[in-house]
Amino acid sequence: MNDDSASRGAGADAIRRYWPMIYAPTALYSMGQGAVVPVLPSIAAALGADLAVAALIAAALVVGQLCGNLPAGSLVARLGERRSMIVATGGSLVGVAAMLLAPHIAVLGLGTFLVGMCASVFALARHAFMTARVPYARRARALALVGGSFRLGTFTGPLVAAALIWATGSAHATIWFFAVCLVGMGLLVAFGPDPEERALAAERAARSARQDESDAEDTGEPVTGSIPTAERVGLFRTIWEHRSVLSRLGLAAASLASVRAGRQAVLPLWGLSIGLDPANTALIVGIAGAVEFSLFYVSGQVMDRFGRIWATVPSQLLMGLAFVSLAFTHELDMAAMWFGVFAIVVGVGNGLSAGALLTIGSDVAPARNTPAFLGAWRTLTDGGASVTPLVVSGVTALASLSVATGLVGIIGLLGAVAFLRWVPRYLPRR
Numbered sequence: 001m002n003d004d005s006a007s008r009g010a011g012a013d014a015i016r017r018y019w020p021m022i023y024a025p026t027a028l029y030s031m032g033q034g035a036v037v038p039v040l041p042s043i044a045a046a047l048g049a050d051l052a053v054a055a056l057i058a059a060a061l062v063v064g065q066l067c068g069n070l071p072a073g074s075l076v077a078r079l080g081e082r083r084s085m086i087v088a089t090g091g092s093l094v095g096v097a098a099m100l101l102a103p104h105i106a107v108l109g110l111g112t113f114l115v116g117m118c119a120s121v122f123a124l125a126r127h128a129f130m131t132a133r134v135p136y137a138r139r140a141r142a143l144a145l146v147g148g149s150f151r152l153g154t155f156t157g158p159l160v161a162a163a164l165i166w167a168t169g170s171a172h173a174t175i176w177f178f179a180v181c182l183v184g185m186g187l188l189v190a191f192g193p194d195p196e197e198r199a200l201a202a203e204r205a206a207r208s209a210r211q212d213e214s215d216a217e218d219t220g221e222p223v224t225g226s227i228p229t230a231e232r233v234g235l236f237r238t239i240w241e242h243r244s245v246l247s248r249l250g251l252a253a254a255s256l257a258s259v260r261a262g263r264q265a266v267l268p269l270w271g272l273s274i275g276l277d278p279a280n281t282a283l284i285v286g287i288a289g290a291v292e293f294s295l296f297y298v299s300g301q302v303m304d305r306f307g308r309i310w311a312t313v314p315s316q317l318l319m320g321l322a323f324v325s326l327a328f329t330h331e332l333d334m335a336a337m338w339f340g341v342f343a344i345v346v347g348v349g350n351g352l353s354a355g356a357l358l359t360i361g362s363d364v365a366p367a368r369n370t371p372a373f374l375g376a377w378r379t380l381t382d383g384g385a386s387v388t389p390l391v392v393s394g395v396t397a398l399a400s401l402s403v404a405t406g407l408v409g410i411i412g413l414l415g416a417v418a419f420l421r422w423v424p425r426y427l428p429r430r
Helices: 003-017 019-046 051-079 081-101 105-133 136-168 173-191 195-216 235-241 243-273 278-294 296-306 309-326 335-352 356-364 370-398 401-426
Strands: none
Touching: 019 051, 019 081, 019 105, 019 136, 019 173, 019 243, 019 278, 051 081, 051 105, 051 243, 051 370, 081 105, 081 173, 105 136, 105 356, 105 370, 136 173, 136 278, 136 296, 136 356, 235 243, 235 370, 243 278, 243 309, 243 335, 243 356, 243 370, 243 401, 278 296, 278 335, 296 309, 296 335, 296 356, 309 335, 309 356, 309 401, 356 370, 356 401, 370 401
């Protein structure tokens, strides 16, 4: 057994033994964030924002995550996963405090932006750990569980938000709930067992055992199984070296991230635009999140058994067609009913691609410089995610929300074509 196989074996064992510590912090964070996202436009509107500015406030979350990717990579490399997540928890709490006390729309936007920056630390830390530790044959299922942890938040968070708003009469109660989730996550990360440390300890023990065996059977030949020391390559050089896959498959992945971000930007705005109150909007988004959550493991099974293309292409087609169809329902008498129907269809499409971006990024990441490549990959996908809410805001201001919604759907359909073209080139079919 070579060192890479031993490393992944130790990592897989750590994931089996310490899975609550791997997935529970992600679920807690996404639950708190999922409670806040559907009501952000309403909170912004209460501070005097129009529909376009409310969309801009919602966009601050994904823009912050995009801007946080590069410093997040440096932070995780310097401090390690546990300390980085603790620092990010503190930063998120500062952002939440700014959102709670915001006297002006600009302060609300800055607080949301800071929360997004800190979210990139949690995402990058988990992605790098799973890429390094999980064998290819089980990678999609393991990363689909990470995606499922996020979807647990998109399911339960809006439902909690609806209950809190009904009970308190204030949308700010969801921000308090986010703060409680952050504190719980910080305590779990700070005082629970660290899977990365346990995996490293298992690797050292396995390496020591193999060294003892080689000493006992010494043939006089030089030892060739040691871990090579690779030159550290910067982010921009990594992007240049892997420009082919990033400019093709990476752009396809960015289109999927774009449609997902469009879902978060469009659905709350659509509910506000057709006259639904925040509680009912949160309830519909929560039901769609429940559908997403129910499908996350199906996505991992499909990708591991049949190939990544069988999850990504159907996902893009469903979400793209749902957004294009929703764009024609704004003035209908039963607009609220159609909103619920197409929100659920979007949820089905998104659930079918749970963990797909994480899995494909791990598949094409080079063993020589995995963290830098994943930083480039996440910057590209988060770039797609951050552009869409800005486009939705701009098109809504210049034309209408219906036109912006249809444009998101077209991006999804084009992304399906891109995955169909580039996944077979860069990834195994099975």
